[in-house]
Amino acid sequence: MWRLRLDSNTGCLAVEVRDPDLLLARFYTINTLSGTVQQLALPEAKAWWQGLEDAGQGLVYLHGYGNRQLGQHKGIFAFSGTGAGKVWEVPKLAFYGMAQPGLLAYDPEQPEAPFQVLEPATGRATGELLSQQEAAEAAARYNQVRFRDCLYPMLYHEGTLYFNQVKAFLQEQLQVQPVQAVEYAETETCLVISYYLPQPDGKLDNVLAVFSLSGKLHQNVKIGSQLSAIGSDTFFIFKHNLYFILNKDTLQVFRLLA
The missing domain is CATH 2.40.128.630 (Lipocalin)
Known part of the structure; x- marks a missing residue:
């Protein structure tokens, strides 16, 4: 896709x-x-x-x-x-x-x-x-x-204030070290974060995580692997449904808590 x-x-x-x-x-x-x-x-x-x-x-x-x-x-x-x-x-x-x-x-x-x-x-x-x-x-x-009923994530590059804040949250919750950029969206009930993890060969894995507002982890899915660069709009939310592409060939939809 x-x-x-x-x-x-x-x-x-x-x-x-x-x-x-x-x-x-x-x-x-x-x-x-x-x-x-x-x-x-x-x-x-x-x-x-x-x-x-x-x-x-x-x-x-x-x-x-x-x-x-x-x-x-x-x-x-x-x-x-x-x-x-x-x-x-x-x-x-x-x-x-x-x-x-x-x-x-x-x-x-x-x-x-x-x-x-x-x-x-x-x-x-x-x-x-x-x-x-x-x-x-x-x-x-x-x-x-x-797009009033649709929420696209904000892209924060490494080195910016918001990247550092999201990175610190992921480090505390998941013990991971995201690099290069994160995408962040917040609903009335959930936090949705797309982040990248470095691999030994220099490639990147893209992971999508869904948390409650209190920090409870609901989903943590690897949606891409062996990537040469970051992407943008790796997910979006429409009428409480979370849409994303898994491994470049599968469209998945998760229902978020309303």
């Missing part, structure tokens, strides 16, 4: 799965309420050169590539989250984000040009233009609204 994106409006989770050995990519949606899985209808020959951008308002947004060597995103492709197929595409623009006025897009060939606002349902330009600063602010405001 390469990337997850949550449509918090519908409770649909979009998943990107890639096999670099076979140059295959597939995209799925998972209804977090029913567990129903749908595969997006893409030709396998083209799917490798597309990637998951985001999901919202019942649609899944994929990108293509302009300059494949540089990884430059170009093209926006909107698919139905229920598996009904492609809804629209805008091949010459690139996805930037989502905001209250609509989908934010820019021209990768003219990065200094104003950002365009597209209608999410059709991909048509509304005629509204935003500066890059205005687009960034609009996307940030909208994210606060659409």
Whole structure:
């Protein structure tokens, strides 16, 4: 599993799965309420050169590539989250984000040009233009609204005050020595921490721990091993469920105490 994106409006989770050995990519949606899985209808020959951008308002947004060597995103492709197929595409623009006025897009060939606002349902330009600063602010405001039922962790790098505080807590509770970074989230009942442990060969193990607010350990799961670098957003919490990827290929969900 390469990337997850949550449509918090519908409770649909979009998943990107890639096999670099076979140059295959597939995209799925998972209804977090029913567990129903749908595969997006893409030709396998083209799917490798597309990637998951985001999901919202019942649609899944994929990108293509302009300059494949540089990884430059170009093209926006909107698919139905229920598996009904492609809804629209805008091949010459690139996805930037989502905001209250609509989908934010820019021209990768003219990065200094104003950002365009597209209608999410059709991909048509509304005629509204935003500066890059205005687009960034609009996307940030909208994210606060659409992710109000979703909690993503804060990333604290080694050497910062909060890293040292979380490290001291893990040392006391688990007798471990986390390195490089930790991700931390706190609910009304739980503390969730993703941390890294060094291995003799220089690689890293990624471990996810769940504690009560009083410090009682509920879960301590190795979710990754033999890692060359740290990641980000290694878990998220949506409506009291904890979502994470185990060993890069298994999506697991734990129910947290409400």
